[in-house]
Amino acid sequence: MNNNKSYKRHTVTAALPYANGPIHIGHLAGVYVPADIYVRYLRQKGKDVVYICGSDEHGVPITIKARQENKTPQQVVDYYHHLIKDAFQEFGIAFDVYSRTSADIHHETAAAFFTTLYDKGVFVEQESEQYFDEENQQFLADRYITGTCPHCGYESAYGDQCESCGTSLSPAELIKPRSVISGNSPVMRKTRHWYLPLDKYEPMLREWILENHKDDWKPNVYGQCKSWLDLGLIPRGVTRDLDWGVQLPLEGTEGKVLYVWFDAPIGYISATREWAAEKGVDWKPYWKSPDSKLVHFIGKDNIVFHCIMFPTMLHAEGSYKLPDNVPANEFLNLEGDKISTSRNWAVWLHEYLQDFPGKQDVLRYVLCATAPETKDNDFTWKDFQARNNHELLAIFGNFVNRTMVLTHKYFDGRVPEAGDMTDNDRETLKNMAAFPAKIGESLELYRFREALAEMMNLARLGNRYLTEEEPWKKFKEDPERVKTILNICLQVCASLSVLSGPFLPFTAHKLQEMLGVPARAWDEGGRSDLIAPGHQLNQPAFLFEKVEDEQVKAQLEKLMQARKDNQSDEDAKPFKETTTFDDFAKMDMRTATILSAEKVPKTKKLLKMTLDTGIDQRTVVAGIAEFYNPEEVVGKKVVVLANLEPRKIKGIESQGMILMAENPDGDLAFVKPEKDFENGSTIS
């Protein structure tokens, strides 16, 4: 049913990297390495395939970064676009096109896409109130508003999230909001936006995903989609008030752009158009013809966009086909911790290429072997070393080297002719012939780890055969026999040079040069006549070198340094701005005793408590349930901010706030008077 043979062409996309930082091993293992292996395999199968990627260059974070660095957004994306593009290229990720969303062709494509949907009446138009900076005459995106976090009191919280306590916010919740641009307090003003009514397309999505792709999508992808569909979809805004991005192609909408999640996936289409124009072919069949297979490689954080929103857009547009598969991977950790750009806890591709020149294939191998296909996985440098030294080098490299050295020693590097075959010879050749189909099957099911292990089994087959036949013992009495043995070993080497291609392109090429054989199609990989008798081999050279302990140690030290730098940053949480005595005096803080406490149902963090303040009894809700059980809290002496404006939380009115101390690890502890004062005592 999903046999690749029934498809005329393949359109393969890899998630567009966001151009505000470099690429790290998590991106590679999750998306680019598997996608690259898949594409190289298809190409070797002789398929018509286009491999699409590019930089995602719009959105608010880039404009913020530009402002911080005193640059234009274009300068920021130019820098990262080239850094990313060059690193991919050097690493051997063989995109047919690596485009960018700031390119003209993308602006055109995305605007036209929007117009088509607009003309079809797909969108819902709605007015809402948003913060507006009067001095600069512009609406403020969530990230452009800063203010005091209502939760932790941090004074530089953003409109969408507080970076101090991690709470997600909406701009209206911020206390004392300020515009990041002018520093002024913004005002609420009406603005108009366009929404994609995902709810209307729910039946289509249900049938397409839940019924048609029950069996061929990965469980994590299918499950995530089902979860979204069962929760019920709601309209999603596709426009934003911002001056960086694709302008809305409508009259009177200056200052409005497409929201990035609408804009970015269209980037796949724009990139395809760019490629097609250069090549002089028609791009449309790659996206619109039912006999094209469309596959999106992404990480698990992108599932909803690629399985729900983008397909809805394509469907609503009307002339596109929907993706055939979205093989999303889980996440890769590094030395036991989450990879984090802001904490600099990562192995950056451009740094790896510097530290390990010429070792692209080693990283490709390790990342494929430990790819988080079914669950999160951990990358460690020790594992990197072991896989290089004990697998790539000891099994693959060593087999090739043994064969080459023996052939040079006994036959001056000329391929000997095979004579009469023994059972073992025939068995070995028969086994070898099965590899292209076996590996290919795994690849077509997106089981890259399995496929890689199978490829290595071919090298194992060679090693076993060579050891069993012991040509170094037989050469004196029976040189004719040795000719046959080495001929067979060389055929295995030649097969390896074909079948390792998708996984280890640099190594495959090097091996082909060493053997003096051309690149071959995938299905020729198991043949026993890939290298002809009498053919002169080149000198043997090592395919892989040992990774030494010192190199591993250096990488680990680099990471430890990052961790150290990071910790010292965190410990030094800066003081807040100076406040006035008058402001302080406005706060009425009292000692109180907790009379009763219970967990608020259906929440993880909330505790509902009754306090005796000495003056009254009141209800307070606090987010401390992760640190205190209701039972252990009762009877505790606490300090409460008693004149804080009451607020409803989960339907319960909270009349005040209990003062808590928080350490750098995020642990909470009650603040309480040192002596056991009666309830209602004032704090000043």
Add this chain to the structure above:
RNA sequence: GGCGGGGUAGCUCAGGUGGUUAGAGCGUCGGAUUCAUAACCCGAAGGUCACGGGUUCAACUCCCGUCCCCGCUACCA
């Protein structure tokens, strides 16, 4: 709290419409070997398949409950 994914040998992972001794690679130990980058090859040890119930002639595989990890989501005065 709701939802999704996952918890299988020291490590990284396969597996199964329920059925003889639960698999692989790496690591460890032993043997054999010397063509090879002390590598290859052979063999062994290692697992109450997270935990507790249930269904069954039979469960790691199905059902119920619990715990732990990751993600999405709600919540945090």
